[in-house]
Amino acid sequence: MPAINPQTILVALVVICTLSILTSLNQVDAQTNENNARIVAAGGGNSTSPLTIFVPYNIEIKAGESVTWNNPTPVAEPHSVTFMKDSKYFPAFVAPFQVPNSTEFQSLDPNSNAEPLIVPAPGESPQTKNVVTVNARAFIPVVLDSSGKNVTYLPPNSNYTMDGTESYVNSGWLWPEGQAPPDGPPITKFTVKFEKPGTYSYVCNVHPWMTGKVIVK
Template sequence: MTNKSSLPIFTVGFGIMTSMVLISSLSLLYGTESWGNDVYVFATSQQQQQQEKNIIEIAAGGGNYSAPYTMFIPEKVEVNVGQTVNWYNPTDVGEPHTVTFVMDNSTMAGVVSPLAVSNVTTFAALPPNSNNEPIIIPGQNGTNTVIAVNARTFNPVAIDSSGNVEFMNPNANYTMDGTEKYVNSGWFLPKGMEQQFPGAGNTFTVTFEKPGTYNYLCILHPWMTGSITVR
């Protein structure tokens, strides 16, 4: 006669063995930590590769067409001097973001660039001495196209302690020495969607060389804020 009470035990035992095989497989792929009888998978292979390179990854935004969200994940990060942080945009929709460090409040920049034209070749920022600069695209026969989007918001740029402005290429890799007044990533979108805003990138990378706390925001979504604490 079959002992029916043993069947559930076999089923449970098989389930436990299956789970152990699955966890063991994950351990080989990702790496694990264990506390007592619990096993936790702590990294994907991509994250593990980035950790080995000493790079911290931060997502700027996320979600999809029906439910995009505007926040940095994680919002607060601690790193060591000389460590690198990389921001990327994982959103499924072409929603641009920026990573903007404003160390001098007078360098806060807007999205648009108000300007005044004194003659056919000269443009002046409004208000005077503000952190604004229109995008000027040279054309044929001396004709320029002026786009009233702030170039110091749209493009990667750094302003040093003396007020010197340095523009960088999209997907810039910048070394922060802690004396800057303003550092901006430029607009960056999910990979493959950059063509929606020609000249935009999809990542921004900063290596921090001086201890301190560096607060930043997305100029396009000012409620998106984050901080990097450098030890």
């Protein structure tokens, strides 16, 4: 009998373990909360190995039912639930904005080790300068309509009814309970009611490899 290379056995064991973990994560029966919404975990894991995965990453519901996403990660790792009609709606974390050159930025905390990033731009006039700031559309709950031009700002921890025509629906950054940074909105969950059958794919805008699907029958 030919000898089996121990490395081959090790690789086979790693593959089998990985496949069984992924299968079990997807087969987790999503629980419901007090409002009868199905719960999907955005992240999880432990303090040394936070998970960047939605659990379960596919969920099947009936039209008219809701899904609530929360973030059970034990450390301050944010996630988002971001639906996009097209990848061009993927939001940058930061973006440059033009302001009058006379604008001065003063930190709320004069002792903080922080200042705004001012960047040059081609054809810049002496009357303006470009400041880079956090992109609200990545960071807070927001919806763009079917045209992609009309913006609706949602409150933190929103309960949104999706009609399926939206160009962009974002939860904002979901933080574990009590772990939101003091300068940002303390968003810990996002609930969407799905009115129409279809497959709704979404992504985490912090970890773009983190994807999920809501299949509405």
